[in-house]
Amino acid sequence: MCSAFLWTGAPETAKDAKVSWASVCTPKKYGGLGLRRVEVWNRILCLRLIWLLFTKGGSLWVAWVKSNLLADKSFWDLKTTSKGSWSWKKLLKLRSEARTFSRCRLGNGSSCNFWLDSWLPQGPLIAELGESGPRQYLLLIIHLLYDSSLLPFSTSRAWDLLHCFSSTDIAPWHKSVWFTGSVPKHAFISWLAVKKRLPTRDRLLSWGLNTPPDCLLCGSEIETTHHIFFGCDFSNEIWTSLLVSCPLSDCLASSLQEVLIWANRCSNDPTIRLMVKLLLQAAIYLIWRERNTRLHDTQSKPADIILKDILTTTRMRLSSFRGSNMDMNAHDSLLTIWFRHFECS
Numbered sequence: 458m459c460s461a462f463l464w465t466g467a468p469e470t471a472k473d474a475k476v477s478w479a480s481v482c483t484p485k486k487y488g489g490l491g492l493r494r495v496e497v498w499n500r501i502l503c504l505r506l507i508w509l510l511f512t513k514g515g516s517l518w519v520a521w522v523k524s525n526l527l528a529d530k531s532f533w534d535l536k537t538t539s540k541g542s543w544s545w546k547k548l549l550k551l552r553s554e555a556r557t558f559s560r561c562r563l564g565n566g567s568s569c570n571f572w573l574d575s576w577l578p579q580g581p582l583i584a585e586l587g588e589s590g591p592r593q594y595l596l597l598i599i600h601l602l603y604d605s606s607l608l609p610f611s612t613s614r615a616w617d618l619l620h621c622f623s624s625t626d627i628a629p630w631h632k633s634v635w636f637t638g639s640v641p642k643h644a645f646i647s648w649l650a651v652k653k654r655l656p657t658r659d660r661l662l663s664w665g666l667n668t669p670p671d672c673l674l675c676g677s678e679i680e681t682t683h684h685i686f687f688g689c690d691f692s693n694e695i696w697t698s699l700l701v702s703c704p705l706s707d708c709l710a711s712s713l714q715e716v717l718i719w720a721n722r723c724s725n726d727p728t729i730r731l732m733v734k735l736l737l738q739a740a741i742y743l744i745w746r747e748r749n750t751r752l753h754d755t756q757s758k759p760a761d762i763i764l765k766d767i768l769t770t771t772r773m774r775l776s777s778f779r780g781s782n783m784d785m786n787a788h789d790s791l792l793t794i795w796f797r798h799f800e801c802s
């Protein structure tokens with residue numbers, strides 16, 4: 458269903474896709490929706506099996522593999538044509554990737570190869586010193602003195618490494634889109650908006666659809682994501698009123714991305730940040746819903762009514778936390794804080 462929604466109901470074609478499947482399968486903190494590809498997930502679970510091979514001494518499967526498939530040989534040196542099932546040979550083919558995730562602690566040498574295993578941050582010693590390293594440095598014998606145990610396997614770290622993500626790829630707005638307590642449909646629309654993947658009229662026209670280009674909220678400019686949320690007189694009226702009634706006065710953002718980044722830093726108080734983020738997502742969702750209502754039902758609400766809906770929706774969300782852990786962190790209840798800082802007039 459999710460696939461059909463994001464891919465306009467035709468999973469066999471990428472035409473008119475709201476968001477590329479690669480983006481959908483990117484982790485949330487890197488700007489994606491966080492769905493996991495079955496093929497990559499399977500590789501990660503196989504990597505975990507390899508990790509178990511070196512860490513789960515009491516496992517029946519590990520004992521059987523060591524007795525029947527490894528015998529006295531090293532897992533890393535075994536030929537892929539050696540005996541074993543189809544799935545075992547698949548594990549052998551994953552050894553180069555497995556090395557990326559394996560880090561040994563040196564011990565008595567029973568299962569760690571001093572030269573070939575990764576116990577240094579930069580990887581195997583043989584890769585650093587070359588094939589002549591063992592002869593040149595006369596250290597071959599030392600590996601007999603060491604043992605290994607692999608550090609804990611992390612599926613999320615494996616996922617990141619398999620996708621080659623780094624800290625520079627982190628989407629700076631992700632904590633304002635995906636956070637504990639958010640309303641899922643608000644978070645999803647906010648995500649589509651910040652990715653500029655809502656079906657605005659400029660995009661519909663680029664897909665070749667016969668539609669007028671005018672903004673459905675003000676009727677005076679071409680409808681783009683940026684216009685709907687920042688250039689439109691209708692939404693500007695809502696933002697201006699929000700600035701008056703809420704502690705948002707130091708927000709100087711001029712794009713959706715900037716305002717989401719600001720929301721995550723707007724206060725040292727996490728409760729205030731939560732409220733600002735809920736408010737922001739409710740505004741994005743309700744402005745977009747108003748646009749769709751005007752398109753499909755030819756009904757319209759004025760900006761002041763949408764503003765009241767935004768405040769009411771956020772307050773209702775906060776009241777749903779009553780009695781939960783989220784409401785017990787503060788000395789005052791969330792609603793008390795809400796009325797003190799937000800709907801105080």
Ligand SMILES: [Zn+2]
Pocket residue numbers: 672673674675676677678684685688689690691
């Ligand atoms: Zn407009």
